[in-house]
Amino acid sequence: MIFNKYISLVITGVLFLMLMLLLSSAVMLIKPGMNIVYSGIIIIAFIFICRAFYNFLRNDDEYKNTRKRSSDIKGESYITKGESDIKKIFLVVWVFIMTILLAVTFVIIA
Numbered sequence: 001m002i003f004n005k006y007i008s009l010v011i012t013g014v015l016f017l018m019l020m021l022l023l024s025s026a027v028m029l030i031k032p033g034m035n036i037v038y039s040g041i042i043i044i045a046f047i048f049i050c051r052a053f054y055n056f057l058r059n060d061d062e063y064k065n066t067r068k069r070s071s072d073i074k075g076e077s078y079i080t081k082g083e084s085d086i087k088k089i090f091l092v093v094w095v096f097i098m099t100i101l102l103a104v105t106f107v108i109i110a
Contacts, residue, residue, distance in 0.1 A: 001060060001085040002071065003092075004078055008057040012050050015095050019046045021102040028109045057088065 003011065023042055055065075062082055063071035071081070 001080050001082045001088055002063045002065070003057045003080055003088075005058065005072065007079060008054055011057060011092055011095065012054040014099050015053050016046060016050045018095055018099040018102055019049065021099065021106050025102060025106050025109055028106070057092075060085070 020043075023039065023046075027039070058065045060082055065071055
């Protein structure tokens with residue numbers, strides 16, 4: 001199962017937001033004056049994590065998307081394509097729930 005390109009971008013953006021909220025909450029709890037260099041290194045790691053997550057959402061055993069080859073047919077419209085994969089669905093739902101919970105936690109802490 002693969003997700004649409006634009007839906008995958010939105011879900012990956014939500015994952016990045018979740019990771020940034022997690023970092024912000026940890027900084028507020030542990031050390032409010034954390035050095036910006038450490039935060040920058042962590043953010044670069046978050047970018048690589050989000051890129052891997054995007055590739056996970058867009059690739060499957062049957063469908064492979066690369067820069068040179070796309071499994072999208074011109075004019076084709078879909079949300080998901082292929083057999084349903086409960087692992088991907090669980091991860092997407094988990095990312096949305098954790099983002100909401102982290103946002104609430106950040107509001108309570110700040």
